[in-house]
Amino acid sequence: MNLANEPAVAGLAPAATDIHAGRRARLLDHLARTGGVAILPTAPSAIRNHDAEYPYRHDSSFYYLSGFPEPEAWLVLDGTNGETTLFCREKNVEREIWEGFHYGPDAAREQFGFSSAYSIAELDLRMPDILAHAASVHYALGTSAELDARVRTWLDGVRTRSRVGIAAPAIAHDVRVFVDEMRLFKDDHELDIMRRAARISAAAHRRAMQASRAGVREYELEAELLYEFRRQGAQSPAYGSIVASGANACVLHYPAGNAIARDGDLILIDAACELDGYASDITRTFPANGRFTGAQRELYAIVHAAQQAAIDATRPGASYDAPHEAAVRVLAQGMLDTQLLDRNEHGGLDDVVEKKTYRRFYMHSTSHWIGMDVHDVGDYFEPLDAAPRGDTPRARRTLAPRMALTIEPGIYVRASDDVPEAFHHIGIRIEDDAVVTDSGCELLTRDVPVDIDAIEYLMKR
Numbered sequence: 001m002n003l004a005n006e007p008a009v010a011g012l013a014p015a016a017t018d019i020h021a022g023r024r025a026r027l028l029d030h031l032a033r034t035g036g037v038a039i040l041p042t043a044p045s046a047i048r049n050h051d052a053e054y055p056y057r058h059d060s061s062f063y064y065l066s067g068f069p070e071p072e073a074w075l076v077l078d079g080t081n082g083e084t085t086l087f088c089r090e091k092n093v094e095r096e097i098w099e100g101f102h103y104g105p106d107a108a109r110e111q112f113g114f115s116s117a118y119s120i121a122e123l124d125l126r127m128p129d130i131l132a133h134a135a136s137v138h139y140a141l142g143t144s145a146e147l148d149a150r151v152r153t154w155l156d157g158v159r160t161r162s163r164v165g166i167a168a169p170a171i172a173h174d175v176r177v178f179v180d181e182m183r184l185f186k187d188d189h190e191l192d193i194m195r196r197a198a199r200i201s202a203a204a205h206r207r208a209m210q211a212s213r214a215g216v217r218e219y220e221l222e223a224e225l226l227y228e229f230r231r232q233g234a235q236s237p238a239y240g241s242i243v244a245s246g247a248n249a250c251v252l253h254y255p256a257g258n259a260i261a262r263d264g265d266l267i268l269i270d271a272a273c274e275l276d277g278y279a280s281d282i283t284r285t286f287p288a289n290g291r292f293t294g295a296q297r298e299l300y301a302i303v304h305a306a307q308q309a310a311i312d313a314t315r316p317g318a319s320y321d322a323p324h325e326a327a328v329r330v331l332a333q334g335m336l337d338t339q340l341l342d343r344n345e346h347g348g349l350d351d352v353v354e355k356k357t358y359r360r361f362y363m364h365s366t367s368h369w370i371g372m373d374v375h376d377v378g379d380y381f382e383p384l385d386a387a388p389r390g391d392t393p394r395a396r397r398t399l400a401p402r403m404a405l406t407i408e409p410g411i412y413v414r415a416s417d418d419v420p421e422a423f424h425h426i427g428i429r430i431e432d433d434a435v436v437t438d439s440g441c442e443l444l445t446r447d448v449p450v451d452i453d454a455i456e457y458l459m460k461r
């Protein structure tokens, strides 16, 4: 039990105060332009069953702006006077005997650099005062009935005072528009953590590859992954680990189960850790026994080439769609070459791409933003104020330095009479995490091999 003078929450590394203060300053600057007050609660803790809780995980945007790790906390930024206020759990020595260290308002204010901090019990009392005279209120609009109702109650509290000359904010903005846009571009502090998270996840994949053999169970490999994540200090997996042997690899969201990987099966692992609030996301596909078969090699080479084409297309100035389109062309050509798709029925490459017939074997997209959340926030289209209004569709996002995204093409072949039998039940995905640089992209997750020869070499050792 941790009674030491340090945060007990999820073992997070101590916050770098100036970085979070700098982010708050940017949001305050934005709020000042509209006379706005922003309200950001962290995530609630959640009961797993009876009185046992799930491991606590903060709200990403709250943590991005505060660095504050505890549940039952709200951050309020006042653009009318530049003040930042934290509401958090009161210091309670009795409770700390059971739950470990909590900051309490005084230590939180000092440690994290807020203008003021109060007990969470004072939230409803103080919010109408903070909102009085603000022209606009900024919060995650319409994401939770509870939050909407809470804000409404505070606004009602201000409105009852309108006769004494106090005006309630008349405009509501979604605070996520600005914060998500900030989070889309990773700063040096974030990139440093993401690189470390990626290295731990890559080590975990290497460990699982080396522990693999014909007859291994999926959960045994999952245990190797979790062991390495935790051994190297990652707090948790970033998402539910997929360890799929044989035909299970064709189930896109298959969780690690009991199945035994047989001699000749491929194993698809999509698993990665979260470190200090940042996700990584890696997929590798390898033979259980350490040697790819001819048919497996053939499909693997197509997915690998598709991924390389997507990586080459990941550079500043390119459309967010460019990596996906590049991958799709290589995959579709491969499907025709291997007769997964019959030319007589489906035509040539352009037909397959245009009619999207490749979707039978490649049904997901190639990328998503990654950061604090594995499927991170960030608009996949150009921001609204840069786009024409009316019926004109918004343009796809243009890639720019410091955006982070996954590159994860795949091929999934279910058994079917019209598909060469050698390919039945083969599911392959290769996934790496990339950051757009000034000239191209940096791959964060290449400490685990991706070439067939390199995988076979690692598994032999």
Ligand code: GLY
Binding pocket: 239, 270, 271, 281, 368, 374, 408, 431
């Ligand atoms: N692991 C989730 C994804 O690849 O999107």
Ligand code: MN
Binding pocket: 281, 368, 406, 408, 431
């Ligand atoms: Mn992914």
Ligand code: MN
Binding pocket: 270, 271, 281, 282, 283, 431
């Ligand atoms: Mn993944």
